Amino acid sequence: MDLSGFSGLLKNFGVDLDAVQEAINNPETQEQIAACQQELTQNPGFSDMMGKLDGIAAQGGIMPDDIDGMIESLGGMGGISNMLGSMGSLFGAMTGGNDIDSAVSDYEPEAYDAGDRAFVTELKAWLKDTAADIPADGVCMLEIGYHLVFPGEGAENVTGELWLGYNTAQTDADNCANGHADERWNIAFWTANRFRLLDQEPLADWYASQGYDLAELDDEDGLKQRIYDLAAVAVTELHREKFTEQHFGKKIPFIIEDYEYNEKTAVRAVKANGKELFDGAFFAFCGWADA
Secondary structure (H helix, E strand, O other), X not given: OOOHHHHHHHHHOOOXXXXXXXXXXXXXXXXXXXXXXXXXXXXXXXXXXXXHHHHHHHHOOOOHHHHHHHHHHXXXXXXXXXXXXXXXXXXXXXXXOOOHXXXXXXXXXXXXXXXXXXXXXHHHHHHHHHHHOOOXXXXXXXXXXXXXXXXXXXXHHOEEEEEEEEEEHHHHHHHHHOOOHHHOOOHHHOOEEEEEEOOHHHHHHHHHHHOOOHHHOOOHHHHHHHHHHHHHHHHHHHHHOOHHHHHHOOOOOEEEOOOOOOHHHXXXXXXXXXXXXXXXXXXXXXXXXXX
């Protein structure tokens, strides 16, 4: 594959062209690229969309109906999502960017200021106290989740909820026996996926320290990712202090996510806990088929 036509674009994204070309020359990578290309070109609306793009270029500008036409060609927003996934896989294969170990190495969560540090301290203390109150034996998995709640009319009523959930070895064994082994990391099957909520005061103090106004928030995901980054810092420190070994008798993984796992879920989990605590089913559940 000749990258000369893409050199300017790739350089703008900080891509090392020599490293990319070397990766592409690898036979295993070439197989991945071929598979991704086939998946992309087999999309039923892809050719139609490319034809529409040619038409837009020929007419010298985009018309109001052009976007609707392309979305319709690809089967709506769901089809677009699938196509972008294929394109992402193709670019990842070309650049060697589908390696979870590299993604974990690049991910560096940290507490940036005193407000962040205070929240991490509060979170760690709460996690310790909450874990001590878990009534079940044989805890084998923990989960920290967060989302915004809109309990009534009016933006001023928006609040955030952060919770700790857990699973036990007995529930895990029961799930496996009942045909749910492939979803062992799915918190819907856990013993208690929302065991306890964090008090509002630490969250409110952190929102204020960072300038967040939930009533006027325009980036919910950005807020969630910052909280999850700080949770990853807290979990990393708890493992460094060997908290789960002391309390549960062994090192136990914390997943940091709500109900929709993705590739970042796995990256964050590995960074905070270590890769050895997770199996292939977890990585597949998060979208890392080859982790």
